[in-house]
Amino acid sequence: MGNSPEDARPSTEDDRPSIGDDLPSIGRSLQQGRIDAGLTVDEVSTSTRVRVPIVQAIEEDDFSRCGGDVYARGHIRTLARAVGLDPAPLVAQYDAEHGGRPAPTSAAPLFEAERIRPEPRRPNWTAAMVAAIVAVVGFAGFTLFNGGDDAKSGKQVAEGPAPAKTTPKPTPSQPAAPKPAPSESAIAAVPQDKVTVKLTAIDDKSWISAKSANGKLLFDGLLLAGESKTFQDDERLDLILGNAGAIELFVNGKKVEDKFEPGQVERLSYSKGDPEAG
Known part of the structure; x- marks a missing residue:
């Protein structure tokens, strides 16, 4: 008993079972x-x-x-x-x-x-170094240029004459108070187109208030013994004296001869010209 020729026939690729079917x-x-x-x-x-x-x-x-x-x-x-x-x-x-x-x-x-993978940007060190070098060179040139100008200006100042000393002008302040004494020079120093009042506390303190013609408050406070206050306006001055007997009063350069009592409160108004009690 032997194998038939068909059984001895070699198997082909199609006859082999497929892998992974x-x-x-x-x-x-x-x-x-x-x-x-x-x-x-x-x-x-x-x-x-x-x-x-x-x-x-x-x-x-x-x-x-x-x-x-x-x-x-x-x-x-x-x-x-x-x-x-x-x-x-x-x-x-x-x-x-x-x-x-x-x-x-x-x-x-x-x-x-x-995949979503952003790439980080790297700093541009070359551009930063170039910018730094340009900044340093520019600063050095600016310094040398200004230094040369300063040296030239310093030389010119050294060769020229010394500048003359000037006295600084005083800043405007309150007008100077007239002299206490009712002298002819004091009267002449008072402006004729204004009303000027000077108050002096002789031997005691006094509370005083002073207003201009438009109602502006010029002073409101205590005048101690020995202190003086001078007020001026274009039209009129209104005064309140809390202790009128302690006050020596000059109006437009003239002493007011009214005798006020100690502790007496007086309301006074003065304008240009001769003083008159209000």
Whole structure:
């Protein structure tokens, strides 16, 4: 009993059983792994930074959106790790279904381009150094230029005559009070177009108030013994003397001879011309 010629015939490739016919697809494996991990597509996209449309396409075994085999392998590894699967069998399955792995090239890490990874800007140290050098040179030139001008101006001042000393002009202040004594010179010094009143506390203090013709308050306070106050206005001065007997009064350069009693309150008004009690 021997084998028939047909039994001795070598088996062909078509007669060999296919490998992996009962294995789930790559997309189905990734989808089931995601479901088992309790993750949504959005959560996987957020954790891997692979865009949602690409994640959905890979789970449907559509790798055309990956941009090539290199990107597809990278996405398969990333998604497998995110859902807790071993990426090596899935990548090997992809190579078997898509003609094997090509020779490694420098473009292998390019799948990272799909991830959101901003590149930090580096400071431009060269421009900063150039700006600093320009600033230093400009400052040095400015200093030398000003120094030369100062030296020239200093030389001219040294060779010229010494400036004459000038006496500063006094700042305008209150008009000088007329002399207490009712002399002819004191009367002549009083302006004729104004009303001038001088109050002097002789031997006691007195509260006084002075207002101009327009109601402006010129003074309101205590005049101590020995102190004097002089007031002037174009039209009229209104006075209130709290202790009139302690006050010596000059109006328009003339002493008022009225005898006021100590402690007496007097209300007086004076205008241009001879003094008259109001």
